[in-house]
Amino acid sequence: MFRNPFRKSAQKNQTSIPVSGRLESDLANLKKALGGKGAQIVVRRFTDKYCLVYINVMVNEETVNRDVAAHLPALLRGVITPDQVPVREIRATGDLKKAAREVLMGCSALLIGELKEVYIYDTRGVPKRIPEESPTERTTRGGRSGFIEDLDTNLALIRRNLSTPQLEVDLFTLGELVVTRGAMVYVNNIADPGIVEEVRRRLKKIKGDNVLATGTIEANIEDHPWSLFPQALNTEKPNRVAANLMEGRVAVFLDGTSNVLVVPAVFPQFMQGIEDYFDRFWVGNFTRVLRFVGLVVAITLTPSYIALVTYHHELLPLELLMAVAEHRREAPFPPIVEALLMEMIIEFLREAGLRLPNPLGQTMGVVGGIILGQAIIQARIVGPLIVIVVSVSAVASFIIPNYSASLGIRLVKYPLMLLSSLFGAIGISLGIILFITHQASMRSFGVPYMSPLAPFRFRDMEDSVVVSHTWKMRRRPDSIPHQKDKRITGTPRGAGKK
């Protein structure tokens, strides 16, 4: 029923079409390679020797007319050569298939009769949005700009953050039928060559008709594709990518998507927010620790409620126990059913809020949460305590900065809820230790996923559960392999004093 887009498809057509040098023949072959009925293909002839081919909706018309077409007469007269046309980028190729791919991406192809080369001019002008703040990674402090769907703009943004000659950008393409451009970015004197090579190797192995999002890349290159937890950091913030590159990581960009992958990624990284480094020391630490507390609460609060109310009454204070017992008298369902029902409602509200347009989505959240919650209590379907528990658990999962990780964390509580309903607190403790074991056995490009918590690396703790001052972070984290251990930092204390 569902075709696997990565199944190797038989290539019936030949892999390349060489330029013959005969203009009409080459033009016909180029049009054939472009496919379709040619509705959007523009062919502009300049005498019977030159022919400019492009797709009208993919190019910047101004660039085509001003920078290319306007210079063709000079080209005809021999004043300039084809590689002197003033555009951003010029490439030459002897393969019409390759030329077709470039035209499909928004370039213009210049066919020159008697020449067995086609010149490709970068005239891309696909509409793109302005870099703006990512809706899933809002910050209170620090840069607000976010990546967009255009690869070049994204590379420009990263270069702005990391304007160093050591920044290496390796371009690649993915997809057999639909070719998408991508880039692998790293700092060549910091990133471990082994990691870089491994990333490159895994990217090369990706096969598929099309690769349209970094999620596809992630699923193909990660070590544990079946795990709930991401092993690559998925971000839309240039400053975040820049900070990770400076620690020795590798970033993978893909044209057409604003999400960038950063590998290797470790679990504590998903609990870090960029503003932790910009806020005051105590504030940053408080927020960081709060996130870990939120993680524990998100995973264990609802299962703990089930265990306490079903099995371990003696762990509740007597007064609270009496209050819960009173509410339980009127509740028609056992605690596990109450909890599952409320969790499902929260999930429905959350998903509905995502799909609806912004103003409606917010209203939906408020209306759904308050009115539905109130109604469900008054109808005595569930008790008020479970509503509080589930709401707090949901809110706690929202404070996890990384969206992908928070999705995984949300799901961890369901098996814990099942275990707690069957075996009480023993079920929860068993579930937690299995969860810890699973995490400890995961790797991200060879790096232990729980670093620096397990294996415990004391030096790296300065930027994991807590965050130290940046002027104290003199070395790069041991958890991520890198070449250059020392950072240039260590501002003397009292630098502000004369």
Added chain:
Amino acid sequence: MRRALTTLFLVLALCSGGCWDARDLANVAIATVASFDLPREEEKTKPGDRVLVAVLQPVLSEGRKELVRVIKSSGRTVGDARSDRANRSFRMVEINMVRTLLFGEALSGKGLSDTLDIVYRNPLISYHGELAVVEGRAVDVLELKTTGPPNIGERVGSLLMEIPDSNFVPLATLADFHCDQFGFGRNPVVPLISRSDVAGVQIRGLAIFKKDRMVGKVDKEAMKYLTLLRGEQARGVITFPLPDREEGEGTLMCTGHRKVEVKMDGEKAEISIEVKVTGDLVEVEEGFLNGSHEKINQVAEAAGEYIAANCREMVSRLQEEFMVDALNTGAIARAGYGRKIEKLDWDRVFSQAGIKVSARVKIRNYGAIR
């Protein structure tokens, strides 16, 4: 495919298990206080019944007419009574939350070891639970009708929890009783309570045990000195006569600790107990002090003599009337002399020992006026 099947099998196996211990709070009666008495004839369900067990359960329903429900059952043993209780309650009675254990005077006089065995063995009952002996029958306290909250169970619990800070009444927990019952040279003391018209229950003094059997009781006044002699962590008020005054009295709010030395000469013991009391002078006859440092010393000395005299009286009662070492000096002797002491009947040794008692009072301050 095989992995999926294995996982499915395991999940199904797991799901088919579990839930044996699930108890919905809706179907559970939470008991907070338990009492143990000798049953009257009409209370016995079988002729051989030797103990009456009652548990107090707060009532939760809205519009409730009564605050608590008392479920009584009798049996040959406490365990037997428990099984009979299950026949009388439409909800499963949960004893994990029992915090207060009350014992009737008559049962205490017979001995509590059989009664307490099931309590010690039950891992679910907290060792932090408070104990008290009730003058008369313990179940009568549970059945006291109170007007409005808190219910009688809460009142008894609060009374016993707060008392270490009020009137030299030691907090007697299950752990303390267990240690004193089975430790060499130790004997438990437990607060003695009775019904009161005003608050429901009141402290009447202390019950003195020889291991598990109650052998005597002392009133509220004597209780202070017994507590000081035992070195218990308790605070209270002592009113004493002022020096050179016929009717003048002062009051100390104080706490005490003791220093005990035990010297053995064969089977004869020489025990010296120094009681050190530290506290604040909260009340004194008007004009007595006048801010004079000398007067304060005199007051402290007078208080010390008064306390020492009362302590000596308490000691003689323990030696002559009760013949039991309620001061736990045997444990100190054991610490000094080792296992060979354990061969002795320490209560007899205590009764015949020469015991010197002295008391020293240190007044920290005398309040906001001179």
Added chain:
Amino acid sequence: MRGSQSIVLTSKNFAFLLIAAMQEVGILQITCRTARYAGHDAWISVLLAAVFPLAGLFLINGLCSRFPRDSLARISDRVLGPVPGKAVSFAYVAYTMFNAAMAIRLFTELANSFLLAKTPGWVLALLLTLGAAYIFSRDIASIAWMTEFTYYLIQPLWIVLLAALSRADYRNLLPVGDNGLSNILLGMQGAFLSYIGAEILLVLYPFIQNKREVLRAGMLAVAWSAFFYTSLALIVTMAFGGGVVKLFVWDNLALIKTYHLPVIERAEFFVAIIYSWLALRAAAVLLYTARQTISGAAGVSEKYRRQVVAILAAGVFALALLPGNFSEVVQYTKYVGLAGVSMMLGLPSLLWTLAVIRGLRGT
């Protein structure tokens, strides 16, 4: 297996694995077991018993340093010959399985007493066995990291014991040594269950990176455990007195029952719940070494890892159900303690002596 393990453990990892193997549910009974003989001098017995794992570490380190890339299966094959060598390996496996089974069964008894009274013991044992199976099916580095991480989570919980100091009376420890040397020495057997575990070094030695640090790391682990157990014994004895302690079954939990904590109310249940991790970690570490030994002795490749795990888990489950009641569990754990001490001291002594006499060394 010979030379096929990749070096993946640091000495610190080994220390935490050793602590995990040693500190199992038996520590909840260590004081009452030793006090049965040593009375209020139980803490001395507990402290002295640390000599056994230390001696074991010395002997095993001495043996394994002659065969740095070989684990027990290969060493015993070379030193004793194929048939007796395999017999020794299988004996080790049997002992380890029994040890793990008793760890699981002991926790099952604890859970039945304190937490889930009606749940059949076999269900709890199965649950823990499956959990342990998942853990020991992982690689040793992951198990080591998990034990380290959970160690940091568990140890601070013992701060709750400090609340018991308010009822501690130092006089309960006096006179020191009053119970006599023979009773104190006899009392050591009560601590054996909490000190066995050093024998895992026989299997894990080839995995460890810096072999020179092995002994130091092991000694630190034993020293820390000894300090921990002795402190437990001291606090429990000071709180209750020697005469009362010997009456308890779970002495530490009885101590925690004597006070009330805010929020979590009944700390003993909380501690009992967390102690499921102790049983799981101990069982997992021990069974990993059993898995490695079986693979080495029987020549089973890593490809059949899951099958070996399944067989071991089934065996452990069956063994966990062997004792008919709690007093048999106590008796069997006593045998486990004695067998463990023999395994720690006797086996490496024998192999080392024969290796020296025959001049055998590894590659």
